[in-house]
Amino acid sequence: MKILMTVLSAVAVLATASLPAQDVGVMPDLKPAVYALQGATVHTVSGEVLENGTVLIRDGLIEAVGAGLEVRAEARRLDLSGMHVYPGLIDALTENGLMREGREGDDSGRGQSSDNGEGPGLYSYVHAADKLDEELSSKLSAWREAGVLTLHVAPADGIFMGQTAVVALNSSNDPDRMIIRSPVAMRMSFEGLSGRTYPGSLMGVIAHIKQTLLDARHYGQAQRTYGENPAGLRRPETDRALQALQPLVEGQMMAVFPAQRAREIRRVLHLAEEFGIKAAVAGGFEGARTAQELAQAGVPVLFSLDFPTQPRDQHPDAEESLAAIRYRVEAPRAASQLVKAGVTVAFTSGGSRNARDFQEGLRKVVENGLSKEDALQAATLNAARILGVDQQLGSIEKGKIANLVVADGDLFEQDTALKHVFVDGEKFDIASKPKRKAPQGDGQPVDFSGRWDVTVMAPDGNQQIEFDLQASSGALSGAVISPSMGSVDIYDGSYTGNEFTFKITVDMGMGPTEITLSGTASGNEIVGIADVSGLGTAPIEGSKIP
């Protein structure tokens, strides 16, 4: 199994497979880290759109922006005429980038245990910054390629889930060099704990949140009183969870609450008002119905781009309720309604692990009435403002971090491709998706049955695996084998003529991940692609074992 894992991790690393080899997996050449982006349409977000503008990058920062800037000799010049430059997009709330192992409490699932010596689901002292995946830069390269260069990473367990961090997707694979700000906010959940423990229901969770906020206030008050005048007072207990909540109850730290439905949003507004805390709503699908209330309360929305869809297993004849259809159709419209009402909106991947959802989601909110300018601002400067990093990120301005996206057209158009991204001033080239080499076939029908030696062209070296396939009237079955690990059964396998496709599911340490292997065969040779769901692709080639 270990070897398969290695192979597949290699495939995953090949999220960067589409990058030219010299930019993959290694620290790029930082000397000189000076770039001049010339001739592009520069969408500064904070100011005007500059036609034929120049952006100078030095040592990770934006040195200057303007038209006709002087470019010094040491700069690498990029002629970007016809291209568009945007600030890097920000995913305003995600669990992507967290280590998958090491959940809080026991390991039975989402925040189940209350056995942490604090309160149930009370992980306020946990920092996402301490839980970042060492390899998140490689694992999340698909996000970078989608232009999402900064992530607001939040812990994933409990009710008071812990403190979030803003992270730049640079290539360092070293969390200490990726964190831009930590802590940022307290992530909250309304999900009850399971296993017959309190709180196990929504009403229990709400009561528990209220009690904990009261406890935190009381804790602060007791500590202050004692600190000012300890003589003659019984020493109050210390408590790391309540201590960690002090910035929240003092109104200095924002709490991020999940809320899609109007009533869920109102619950958040209610709680925030009752306890005088700064809140943000993550989700917002029924935001249109509460837009005025949100605007009035000054509560921002981290709007999810992971939109509701019809259940895949729904029978075609099934009659859907009006309420369900309404919810689905109104969700992508809510962004524009919220913006119109004056709510500060940013975008989040909303639980999706697929970077394409973010790109498609952006197009969808624009199709549904949000102006491109507003959509861009939400995805960049608004997010930076909400997360308190607008001095560093969110626009193309002198002195800000050089997180930039270079596209060959309008970012919101379907057929626009990203060409480069810069993260902390570091350049990543994005090659167009690898195209299959058509095999030099003789048109003879291919017999897929049998064993194939296959090479996966991973960035850190080729990996050898084996296909053991049985072909029968258009269907493929069998397994993918590595010499020492046994086999993983394939599914959804089929072939037409000389083309084949099948899938396997493996756990690469990020939960079950589906890999689609497809390609074409000619005689005893195959070439194709391994597509790791949401992460990237890697070329494969192989030959039949006689």
Next chain:
Amino acid sequence: MRSNLFIIILVLALLSLPAWASDIVIRDASIMTMGPQGTIERGSVLIRDGKIAAVGSDIDVPEGAQVVDAQGKWVTPGIIDCHSHIALDSINEGGTNVSSMTGTEDVINADNFTIYRDLAGGVTSANLLHGSANPIGGKNQVVKLRWGKTGEELKFKGAKPGIKFALGENPKRPGIPLYTRGRDRRYPASRMGVEDVIRDAFNRALAYQAEWDEYEEKKARGVSPLIPPRRDLQLEPLVEVLKGERLVHSHCYRADEILMLIRVAEDYGFTVGTFQHVLEGYKVAEEIAEHGAGASTFSDWWAYKVEAYDAIPYNAAIMHNKGIVVSINSDSGEEARHLNQEAAKAMRYGGLDAEDALAMVTINPAKQLRIDDRVGSLEAGKDADVVIWNNFPLSVYAIAEEVYIDGQRYFSREMEAQRLAQLEEEKKRLLEQDKSKKGDQQEKVEDVDVVHSIEEGGRQ
């Protein structure tokens, strides 16, 4: 310019509004007022500003009033359901045996379609209770079924706060083994244990109150520095019960457990608000009456578990005849749609007259919930929560035709076809616009029409 014009038109429209904006007269109906005026053979109800301005047989129609001709029809106060779990996103907090820190007030789902269905059965107010998983459950919320409004707007402001208690089989959880998968079954596992949990909670509430009293006393004396006690949301509602500021609505079945709670309440110096279900209430009706509690029961529903075997359909009438304020409740989004018929069964079983029977779903639950100064009968000054029936309301043929809450019409059978056509139209339009069909993610769409199943024995 265009918006200015719009405002001018709006202002003109408002200026020209006649009195009918607030005045409604329901005319020529048989009116069961459930108040001192009794039943009026042929009379009118005048509604003004959401309140009942007058009821009687000689009411002049004010100029410009909207007239509803109800000739041959019957008019009653809106029905009040004293035990409901509709329109809630969660019902039980079963993770603890004393869940008094929770409250249905926090989890109202005003989009739940059951609200509208119950409204169509003439229900205008409901007591949304926590389930019966725990000896001491969560706080209740009395609501008006203002369909289309937000959860906050549904709340019956000014209703006396209450809390759910539960005795017998549900809180002792007979279906769960004593020891399973490495953990003991939750305490309590017997009726003795239920009593113990309740007494223990009140003892803790007394100690909590004493702690605060001591703090307040020291503070008044100017003792400093002083750290106030921790606020405890679990015990605060129980302190309110002890002070008579919060009503106990206790789920119960058997005579012995009813007497137990009466003893507990009297030991701690409070009066139980209502006994809910109370199927063996007929056995201890004198004791309940003497204690001063109300009783809220089913008409003829029993034998769904052992503790519900010894029930009789005469229960409501017997308790009524012993002087208890008796209501008949639904505990079900479906049953609530015909509470008028449920009340009528007390005429068949026990021989009550029509007014005493109808009182069990109008003025009596209003009294039990301490909202009888606002609703429960048609009297000048009360909220205009009014139902127009096509027939004698205690007949099986009676259908609610129009339902008013605060003088606003929330249901009209006549308008229903039109409303349904509009919804059909909207659905068609939305489906055409729906480009996200057959997406790649599952379970994203909840159906808000789903009637919440009642968890862990809520219904029983």
